[in-house]
Amino acid sequence: MASRAASATSLRGATEVKVRKQFRLVGKRYPTWLKLLLLTSLLLGLCFRFVNLDRKLYWHDEALTSLRVFGYTQTELVQQAFNGQVVEVATLQKYQHPSPDKGWGDTLTALAGNAEHPPLYYLLARLWSDGFGSSVAAMRSLPVVISLFAFPCIYWLCLELFESSLTAAIACALIAIAPFHVIYAQEAREYSLWAVTVLFSSASFLRALRLQTKQAWGLYAIAVSLSLYTHALAGLVPIAHGVYLLATQRDRLFKTFKSFALAAIAGLATFLPWIILVVQNWAQVHAATEGVRRAQTLHTIIGKWFINLNRVFVDIELGSANIIFVLLAAVVFYWLCHHTAQRIWLFIVSLIVVTAFPLVIADLILQSRYSTNLRYLTPCYIAIELAVAYYLATHLRSRQLRQHKVARTALVTLVAAGSLSCLISSQSEVWWHKSIQKTGFYPEFSRIVDRTTNPLIISDSSNAIDVLSLSHSLDSKVHLQLLPATVVPQVPGQFSDVFLFSASIPLRENLEKTQNFQAQPLSKTRNVFHLTKLPASLRK
Structure with a gap:
């Protein structure tokens, strides 16, 4: 028994010596496994x-970052873009990129109007965009x-x-x-x-x-x-x-x-x-x-x-x-x-x-x-x-x-x-x-829209930044009809598919009642619909 105990003690001591040799800190030398791991x-x-x-969703808060960095305010976005006209995606995307009409003074004004966020990062982003562009990848490369x-x-x-x-x-x-x-x-x-x-x-x-x-x-x-x-x-x-x-x-x-x-x-x-x-x-x-x-x-x-x-x-x-x-x-x-x-x-x-x-x-x-x-x-x-x-x-x-x-x-x-x-x-x-419950359906929705021939997306100013975020994921062929609050549009008839995105409930109900649309939900958690005209035989 004594020999066994002595043998075990010797083995344990040898193991500890091996460990100490394996992990030598003299001269800041670390074992190979640790060097490789680090x-x-x-x-x-x-x-x-x-x-x-550039593959990940450019979500609500990021779209708001670009809006402010390039000197625009949310009020300005709503007043200029949400006017009821049918426009291309590029028309809305201009609010996510620099403009000759918007200088550093406009950026400071936009930031001052949203003072809950101190300005250092946003000013750095404006400077960064001058050298590296304003694409999604470029804007995200700065925080990286x-x-x-x-x-x-x-x-x-x-x-x-x-x-x-x-x-x-x-x-x-x-x-x-x-x-x-x-x-x-x-x-x-x-x-x-x-x-x-x-x-x-x-x-x-x-x-x-x-x-x-x-x-x-x-x-x-x-x-x-x-x-x-x-x-x-x-x-x-x-x-x-x-x-x-x-x-x-x-x-x-x-x-x-x-x-x-x-x-x-x-x-x-x-x-x-x-x-x-x-x-x-x-x-x-x-x-x-x-x-x-x-x-x-x-x-x-x-x-x-x-x-x-x-x-x-x-x-x-x-x-x-x-x-x-x-x-x-x-x-x-x-x-x-x-x-x-x-x-x-x-x-x-x-x-x-x-x-x-x-x-x-x-x-x-x-x-x-x-x-x-x-x-x-x-x-x-x-x-x-x-x-x-x-x-x-x-x-x-x-x-x-x-x-x-x-x-x-x-x-x-x-x-x-x-x-x-x-x-x-x-x-x-x-x-x-990225508030996945709110925005998780955006990529799938954009793919549904892009698979159609000549799509139109209708939305109103109740969720203007959400529409701005979605625009980063849409194909250039997509058209948008962006409405002021409480305005019911006359939907043009030349589009193959009409979608209702993140719009107010009154707008959807009015489209169903006054223009004979049937709103088919595309998501259980978000206000996203595919609008189809009811046949004449089913109209009230």
């Missing part, structure tokens, strides 16, 4: 960001390129926070194939830029704490300004930094907090003109953000919290199994708070609590939708990714064979699951973040 993640993340850019800056930013942040190149490398690999980052990198909106500014401002904040120089705090002030001009909720991030500073800088609190406050105030001061604009247009801003204040049940809110955490790493609906990622996150944070230095775990916890808690409280009290919008919690989910990366890196360095194996298996599983999720979504024309 490199594969980065290459796949790069490919997934660029694949099928911006998203690539997240890699050096998160690497820098990990070096400042964890002082670990391994953690930095794993964090880069995770965000490279994280479905959350990939899908928003392919959308012509500001969310990939916001992720970059969150990382950049956080890294520059920690650097300023370390160096305590005017130049370092000046860089942080610039980062705060860029972040504020990117997203309306960006102000929560410097508040999280302030909470962290107050909790960790007790020995030199006054001097450090003074420098931080001056930098934060300087960044805020540059944003003051836009704040004034928001106040002046508050009624419009309040109306434009009505969607996030629509009531939903507590059960729905909690369910979306679970699935959103799942979507950060694995964008596959797991039903009730979504709780698995919640439990795993709880394990990571329990370990983080009990086995790491305060300066590490407190930064991550501060970023999560300060940026998520106000939205969560608002939803629990008002039953609104702030915290259930994945993109609104970008700073929170970045902090979770940082925690996971540090957990994996620490356990990969462990001399305990079990911890090492668990961490290696978890890292490989996350990379594989994220890659599979991105592969699936890359082949889909419409994914969940």
Whole structure:
């Protein structure tokens, strides 16, 4: 028995020595399997960001982006395009491309009229279009390129926070194939830029704490300004930094907090003109953000919290199994708070609590939708990714064979699951973040229309941006009859097929009553119909 025990102990010791040799961190040398895994993640993340850019539906919010970027307002679109005339698709598409009559001043005017979105991304998009065009692929390539800056930013942040190149490398690999980052990198909106500014401002904040120089705090002030001009909720991030500073800088609190406050105030001061604009247009801003204040049940809110955490790493609906990622996150944070230095775990916890808690409280009290919008919690989910990366890196360095194996298996599983999720979504024309219940039928509807010989689509101004979005998917032969509100058209008779798209119910009922059309629904969830003339024998 003694010889068996000695043999087992010797074998276990030899195995642990083998593991330590397999994972040498001396000179920052990593084992071959890890190098290949990290490199594969980065290459796949790069490919997934660029694949099928022009194949995916250019949905409502993206169409609205192009409208504003090129200096048009929604009011202008309705007044000029929805006048009852029959027009070609190209006539409507002009509102999605630059015009000699619309300069940078018009772009600023259009953005000022929609002050709920700060202007930095939209101005960059206007500049980008001057050099690369205004096609769907060109407009989406800007957020893709911006998203690539997240890699050096998160690497820098990990070096400042964890002082670990391994953690930095794993964090880069995770965000490279994280479905959350990939899908928003392919959308012509500001969310990939916001992720970059969150990382950049956080890294520059920690650097300023370390160096305590005017130049370092000046860089942080610039980062705060860029972040504020990117997203309306960006102000929560410097508040999280302030909470962290107050909790960790007790020995030199006054001097450090003074420098931080001056930098934060300087960044805020540059944003003051836009704040004034928001106040002046508050009624419009309040109306434009009505969607996030629509009531939903507590059960729905909690369910979306679970699935959103799942979507950060694995964008596959797991039903009730979504709780698995919640439990795993709880394990990571329990370990983080009990086995790491305060300066590490407190930064991550501060970023999560300060940026998520106000939205969560608002939803629990008002039953609104702030915290259930994945993109609104970008700073929170970045902090979770940082925690996971540090957990994996620490356990990969462990001399305990079990911890090492668990961490290696978890890292490989996350990379594989994220890659599979991105592969699936890359082949889909419409994914969940494009309000799939509302827009999921658009690609199929456009194919139905395109199969007809000489089609006409009728719609009215009640959903003008939806029509603008659909126009990107239609063949040039399609004609549109776009109507002002409450106007019933005289439908021309030269078209082979007539369709009613996203129009008001009164318009459909009037067409059926006054012009003897029968409306055949093409979708159970959307207001889309094929209109056919009733035979004379069936007319009332």
